[in-house]
Amino acid sequence: MRSMEDELFPSTPGKVKIERAHTINRQLHRCFASTSTMFLWALFLIALTASYLSFQSFVDSSSRYLNASWGGMQWEKQIRESSAASRPGGMSVLVTGAAGFVGTHVSLALRRRGDGVVGLDNFNNYYDPSLKKARQAMLQSRGVFVVEGDINDTRLLARLFALVPFTHVMHLAAQAGVRYAIENPASYVHSNIAGLVTLLEVCKSADPQPAVVWASSSSVYGLNEKVPFSELDRTDRPASLYAATKKAGEEITHTYNHIYGLSTTGLRFFTVYGPWGRPDMAYFSFTRNILQGKPITVYRGKDRADLARDFTYIDDIVKGCVASLDTAEKSTGSGGRKRGPAQYRIYNLGNTSPVTVPALVNILERHLKVKAKKKVVEMPGNGDVPFTHANISLAQAELGYKPTTNLEIGLKKFVKWYLSYYGYKPRSGGLAA
Numbered sequence: 001m002r003s004m005e006d007e008l009f010p011s012t013p014g015k016v017k018i019e020r021a022h023t024i025n026r027q028l029h030r031c032f033a034s035t036s037t038m039f040l041w042a043l044f045l046i047a048l049t050a051s052y053l054s055f056q057s058f059v060d061s062s063s064r065y066l067n068a069s070w071g072g073m074q075w076e077k078q079i080r081e082s083s084a085a086s087r088p089g090g091m092s093v094l095v096t097g098a099a100g101f102v103g104t105h106v107s108l109a110l111r112r113r114g115d116g117v118v119g120l121d122n123f124n125n126y127y128d129p130s131l132k133k134a135r136q137a138m139l140q141s142r143g144v145f146v147v148e149g150d151i152n153d154t155r156l157l158a159r160l161f162a163l164v165p166f167t168h169v170m171h172l173a174a175q176a177g178v179r180y181a182i183e184n185p186a187s188y189v190h191s192n193i194a195g196l197v198t199l200l201e202v203c204k205s206a207d208p209q210p211a212v213v214w215a216s217s218s219s220v221y222g223l224n225e226k227v228p229f230s231e232l233d234r235t236d237r238p239a240s241l242y243a244a245t246k247k248a249g250e251e252i253t254h255t256y257n258h259i260y261g262l263s264t265t266g267l268r269f270f271t272v273y274g275p276w277g278r279p280d281m282a283y284f285s286f287t288r289n290i291l292q293g294k295p296i297t298v299y300r301g302k303d304r305a306d307l308a309r310d311f312t313y314i315d316d317i318v319k320g321c322v323a324s325l326d327t328a329e330k331s332t333g334s335g336g337r338k339r340g341p342a343q344y345r346i347y348n349l350g351n352t353s354p355v356t357v358p359a360l361v362n363i364l365e366r367h368l369k370v371k372a373k374k375k376v377v378e379m380p381g382n383g384d385v386p387f388t389h390a391n392i393s394l395a396q397a398e399l400g401y402k403p404t405t406n407l408e409i410g411l412k413k414f415v416k417w418y419l420s421y422y423g424y425k426p427r428s429g430g431l432a433a
């Protein structure tokens with residue numbers, strides 16, 4: 001049986017076996033001596049660990065600096081050049097999501113007329129990043145530099161604003177897609193909520209504060225059945241998490257407008273399509289599948305009703321975006337303090353003529369000269385709404401917005417781009433890759 005003494009002074013490696021004949025004082029002395037040795041060892045180990053950790057963090061931070069996709073003199077030079085307007089009184093615009101579909105087109109349009117544009121994009125892999133890289137290359141060739149980075153990166157955003165006094169921010173970076181929110185809800189919170197707040201925090205602190213124009217979505221109308229959808233209709237019944245984050249964006253921008261005097265304009269886009277579009281959207285994936293001889297799934301609503309969308313052509317959307325930037329009033333805050341009330345606007349940017357999904361497929365079949373293999377299924381309950389239809393009278397009155405491209409013409413242009421981008425050649429009796 002182990003004695004109390006054994007318990008107090010166990011026989012462990014590094015410790016001599018206690019000679020029972022020694023007095024308790026002697027034992028205590030030894031114990032104390034060995035404790036101080038241990039203490040010294042512990043100190044030594046702590047010092048060693050600390051110096052290792054600080055060396056590691058030095059290596060980390062230097063390699064982060066060396067490998068960072070942003071930073072450095074050349075990078076700063078590109079930003080300064082890209083942000084410089086080439087027309088008198090031109091704007092200097094930070095376009096987030098610049099390698100995205102709408103972002104690319106808006107950046108090009110601004111650059112073409114002589115505004116300064118700096119793009120920002122995180123090149124995530126929600127869809128094929130090579131398409132984003134191709135858009136970036138096209139932008140670069142037209143004088144628009146796209147920074148690789150995330151809107152959640154406060155340091156990067158602060159650096160950009162330190163380099164350039166942006167007059168406007170065109171905020172198009174987002175996690176898009178209605179149905180993907182079921183699979184990856186966190187990505188919507190990350191980009192559409194956290195990213196938006198990070199960006200607005202930097203904008204409100206910037207001096208001068210930029211005016212912000214950003215992409216909301218027609219999906220905020222959710223279960224609204226009153227047609228056409230007007231900006232005054234209810235938007236408190238979203239049908240998807242995506243829609244909920246876009247609606248939250250409208251509330252969040254209102255808060256920054258109210259507290260900090262940020263001029264903000266939210267644009268509710270209605271199913272935007274066109275060349276350089278998004279591969280996750282129906283018109284794009286249908287085209288791909290039809291050409292590859294694969295089946296397409298066409299959703300159908302309650303009572304076998306066809307689903308319909310107010311498909312809006314990209315060039316019309318670009319005009320709405322540019323007009324919003326042109327009519328945006330200056331923010332009224334400075335150094336994070338509001339000086340007076342600032343502009344807060346929300347507009348529908350749609351086409352005002354909904355088309356059913358089967359009609360969309362018919363148009364594609366005609367332009368592609370290939371019959372689709374259709375699988376018609378009940379619309380899954382994953383966030384879709386049965387139809388959208390925009391009332392655009394407000395945008396018409398205040399922005400001069402007037403869409404001019406119908407789905408027939410718009411899809412013809414899309415198909416032409418698709419065939420050339422993916423290398424299809426016309427052949428008698430069809431197309432070949």
Ligand SMILES: O=C(O)[C@H]1O[C@H](OP(=O)(O)OP(=O)(O)OC[C@H]2O[C@@H](n3ccc(=O)[nH]c3=O)[C@H](O)[C@@H]2O)[C@H](O)[C@@H](O)[C@@H]1O
Nearest residue numbers: 176177178217218219269270271281282297298299307384
């Ligand atoms: O305007 C908007 O608010 C939204 O428009 C699109 O969302 P959505 O209208 O759902 O566009 P698609 O995914 O291209 O779907 C268009 C229609 O095709 C249908 N569809 C989609 C996919 C499919 O495989 N089959 C199918 O029938 C959908 O149910 C829908 O009725 C975009 O994906 C959103 O990012 C955007 O915010």
